[in-house]
Amino acid sequence: MTELMPSGKVTAKIFPHPLNAWYAAAWDHEVTSKAPMARTIAGKPMALYRTRDGRPVALADACWHRLAPLSMGKLVGNDEVQCPYHGLRYNSAGRCTAMPAQETVNPSAMVPSYPVVERYRYLWVWPGDITMADPDLIPDMHQMVDPGWAGDGLTIEAPCNYQLILDNLMDLTHEEFVHGSSIGQEELSESEFRTRLEDDGSVTVERWMLDVEPPPFWRKNIRDRFPDFEGRVDRWQIIHYYAPSTICIDVGVARAGTGAPEGDRSQGVNGYVMNTITPETDRTSHYFWAFMRNYRLDSQLITTQLREGVKGVFAEDEAMLAAQQAAIDANPGHEFYSLNIDAGGMWVRRILDRMLQAEGRALAGSAR
Amino acid sequence: MTSSAQPDWCTGRVLATTPVARDVQRITIERPARGRAAPGSHLDVRVPVGDSTDVRSYSIVESDDEGLLLTISVLRVPQSRGGSTFMHSLVPGDALQVTQPLQNFPLRMGAPRYLLLAGGIGITAVAGMARALRGAGADYTLVYVGRSRDRMAYVDELAQLHGERLVLRVDDEGTPLDVAQLVRSVDAHPLRGATELYMCGPIRLMDAVRREWEAAALPPVNLRYETFGSSGWFQPVEFVVSVPQRQVQTTVRTDETVLEALIRAGVDLMYDCRKGECGLCLLDVDAVDGVLDHRDVFLSAAQKNCGRSLSTCVSRVAAPEGSSTRPWVSLMLP
Ligand SMILES: Cc1cc2nc3c(=O)[nH]c(=O)nc-3n(C[C@H](O)[C@H](O)[C@H](O)COP(=O)(O)OP(=O)(O)OC[C@H]3O[C@@H](n4cnc5c(N)ncnc54)[C@H](O)[C@@H]3O)c2cc1C
Ligand code: FES
Numbered sequence: 081m082t083e084l085m086p087s088g089k090v091t092a093k094i095f096p097h098p099l100n101a102w103y104a105a106a107w108d109h110e111v112t113s114k115a116p117m118a119r120t121i122a123g124k125p126m127a128l129y130r131t132r133d134g135r136p137v138a139l140a141d142a143c144w145h146r147l148a149p150l151s152m153g154k155l156v157g158n159d160e161v162q163c164p165y166h167g168l169r170y171n172s173a174g175r176c177t178a179m180p181a182q183e184t185v186n187p188s189a190m191v192p193s194y195p196v197v198e199r200y201r202y203l204w205v206w207p208g209d210i211t212m213a214d215p216d217l218i219p220d221m222h223q224m225v226d227p228g229w230a231g232d233g234l235t236i237e238a239p240c241n242y243q244l245i246l247d248n249l250m251d252l253t254h255e256e257f258v259h260g261s262s263i264g265q266e267e268l269s270e271s272e273f274r275t276r277l278e279d280d281g282s283v284t285v286e287r288w289m290l291d292v293e294p295p296p297f298w299r300k301n302i303r304d305r306f307p308d309f310e311g312r313v314d315r316w317q318i319i320h321y322y323a324p325s326t327i328c329i330d331v332g333v334a335r336a337g338t339g340a341p342e343g344d345r346s347q348g349v350n351g352y353v354m355n356t357i358t359p360e361t362d363r364t365s366h367y368f369w370a371f372m373r374n375y376r377l378d379s380q381l382i383t384t385q386l387r388e389g390v391k392g393v394f395a396e397d398e399a400m401l402a403a404q405q406a407a408i409d410a411n412p413g414h415e416f417y418s419l420n421i422d423a424g425g426m427w428v429r430r431i432l433d434r435m436l437q438a439e440g441r442a443l444a445g446s447a448r
Numbered sequence: 449m450t451s452s453a454q455p456d457w458c459t460g461r462v463l464a465t466t467p468v469a470r471d472v473q474r475i476t477i478e479r480p481a482r483g484r485a486a487p488g489s490h491l492d493v494r495v496p497v498g499d500s501t502d503v504r505s506y507s508i509v510e511s512d513d514e515g516l517l518l519t520i521s522v523l524r525v526p527q528s529r530g531g532s533t534f535m536h537s538l539v540p541g542d543a544l545q546v547t548q549p550l551q552n553f554p555l556r557m558g559a560p561r562y563l564l565l566a567g568g569i570g571i572t573a574v575a576g577m578a579r580a581l582r583g584a585g586a587d588y589t590l591v592y593v594g595r596s597r598d599r600m601a602y603v604d605e606l607a608q609l610h611g612e613r614l615v616l617r618v619d620d621e622g623t624p625l626d627v628a629q630l631v632r633s634v635d636a637h638p639l640r641g642a643t644e645l646y647m648c649g650p651i652r653l654m655d656a657v658r659r660e661w662e663a664a665a666l667p668p669v670n671l672r673y674e675t676f677g678s679s680g681w682f683q684p685v686e687f688v689v690s691v692p693q694r695q696v697q698t699t700v701r702t703d704e705t706v707l708e709a710l711i712r713a714g715v716d717l718m719y720d721c722r723k724g725e726c727g728l729c730l731l732d733v734d735a736v737d738g739v740l741d742h743r744d745v746f747l748s749a750a751q752k753n754c755g756r757s758l759s760t761c762v763s764r765v766a767a768p769e770g771s772s773t774r775p776w777v778s779l780m781l782p
């Protein structure tokens with residue numbers, strides 16, 4: 081008989097994060113060659129900066145000597161950062177290049193340098209085993225830079241474990257309850273959905289709501305494209321999860337009955353909600369999001385309206401996530417139980433658990 | 449990944465021991481805890497030395513994916529205070545105290561070109577680097593130097609894995625290493641400023657490479673090395689050390705350091721790394737009869753030539769060629 085995984089295991093409330101993975105550390109514009117900045121990624125404090133020729137660098141944010149934060153230091157030469165305390169200098173590889181008070185440099189002196197790749201308007205860092213850092217593993221977020229799409233986004237400093245955010249995005253029935261005034265509608269929890277594990281290891285959750293009234297957010301969007309729009313729509317939400325923590329959601333509405341479910345979206349509007357969540361600590365996360373659209377590309381007004389609109393919607397999620405994390409911490413003896421709507425989130429948990437196992441950091445397989 | 453990890457001691461078990469070259473024993477140790485060994489990392493092992501114990505480091509030549517099985521290779525050292533002798537006495541089933549993999553010699557991925565240089569037992573520190581670079585499809589050459597082939601561990605395995613990328617230089621086969629030519633080959637390459645050299649071997653070899661590297665004005669940070677401790681230019685001999693300021697005079701035995709001898713004699717000295725890196729144990733040389741055998745990496749070549757300071761945790765005094773009198777050195781406290 082096949083041995084089954086103990087069910088208590090993947091419903092861990094404080095989910096550890098894989099280290100052998102690319103995480104978005106910052107928006108491209110946040111990191112400069114003027115001064116280093118501090119950010120903790122996957123539990124590792126990092127000093128982020130750019131070399132004079134613009135190449136991004138991520139060093140451990142603690143000097144080899146007495147652990148002063150390099151992020152408080154200054155950038156010198158072509159690619160170096162100087163410790164703010166006693167002036168040791170490190171190059172972009174983390175090697176100490178100068179010890180001001182002596183003629184030689186101790187060969188052991190170095191700080192870890194993390195692999196960094198700039199892609200899709202983010203800087204991605206790899207906090208784990210550097211020999212495994214393959215840029216091809218960065219999740220596909222091409223809508224962020226594709227000329228066929230326009231939009232913008234922001235960062236939420238979310239006071240919760242990163243997995244709670246993944247749970248939130250993998251099940252959108254919460255929109256009816258959390259986002260009632262903007263995107264929520266009853267048909268969300270009533271409609272059928274399909275959850276599947278794809279051959280490439282991603283997870284898809286697909287939901288169609290046919291012949292429904294568009295909620296306010298979508299009525300505005302479809303009128304941006306078809307100003308005289310009236311009536312009902314076919315609405316879709318197709319969630320794509322890429323390990324460990326990126327979720328791109330294909331969303332939109334089209335005039336009811338014009339063939340959107342069969343693939344003809346010409347009578348509708350299409351957005352992509354781009355989300356990539358970076359664990360900061362066990363109980364805090366950097367949540368990078370953007371809303372991209374493929375119509376009226378040249379309208380900065382629409383870009384700003386959508387960004388501000390989604391910001392308002394996501395503030396409702398943030399409040400719920402903060403309250404949920406607080407309740408989890410206040411009720412240590414209580415466990416999670418699952419519903420059928422959790423299928424997507426449960427696949428995410430299983431995939432993350434497998435990544436942790438591969439790193440020798442399997443979750444404790446406790447029963448409930 | 450970081451060099452500053454605290455050692456985490458646990459009881460390991462010897463799984464297998466195999467001789468892999470003259471005086472070199474390959475030892476596979478099973479550890480109860482996982483922890484992947486990155487290229488360049490080593491284990492610390494507790495070894496009996498006299499009636500107490502001390503710590504010795506051994507580079508990890510190979511590890512399984514989960515880091516439960518770690519393989520090291522140990523050279524039997526003639527003047528051993530006990531470490532390598534103990535390691536050679538181990539048989540399968542023996543227990544020993546070991547740490548998790550520790551890292552002081554990390555390999556940076558992503559350089560356009562690498563040169564790895566191993567002298568003798570130093571191959572243990574660079575074998576894993578060569579494997580990782582091969583796995584990553586990097587451009588690398590592994591130069592492996594030894595006195596004679598029967599003393600060189602892993603030659604066949606390395607040849608099989610690295611093919612043309614392995615260059616063997618064997619003294620008694622008439623193909624000794626020409627250090628100047630090796631460094632010239634880096635200097636002449638279009639990627640001269642981006643080539644990283646990682647080396648581990650006897651101090652004479654590494655000193656020679658350092659000198660040529662400096663002379664060629666290649667970037668100092670691209671030269672990375674690990675010293676396996678206190679091998680010097682000369683065989684250790686007994687000598688006398690005195691500190692006139694404290695009216696102290698004592699003999700430094702072959703199995704102890706100046707620092708240890710002076711502390712034994714009651715001089716309160718400052719030190720930290722005890723491997724010639726930090727410079728805290730430096731004392732000024734007042735007078736010397738003999739040759740200063742600088743074994744540290746703290747003093748620059750110019751400072752060593754001028755002979756004003758001595759790194760007491762590693763450096764020694766040797767007898768000049770042909771002399772039979774016992775060397776001595778007089779040191780000054782700061
Ligand atoms: C990071 C690192 C990795 C290492 N990896 C390996 C490895 O993979 N394989 C391996 O075989 N070894 C390795 N070593 C060396 C190893 O740790 C031991 O130093 C070696 O086994 C000798 O130990 P011992 O106790 O037998 O000899 P020791 O008694 O320590 O003698 C070692 C050498 O030091 C000289 N010496 C002895 N006493 C003194 C003194 N008082 N002052 C100065 N010099 C003295 C001796 O003549 C001899 O040449 C490594 C060392 C380091 C630091
Ligand atoms: S703490 Fe950085 S130089 Fe001292």
Ligand code: FES
Binds near residue numbers: 721726729761
């Ligand atoms: S104690 Fe560090 S150089 Fe001697």
Ligand SMILES: [Fe+2]
Binds near residue numbers: 255259
């Ligand atoms: Fe939401």
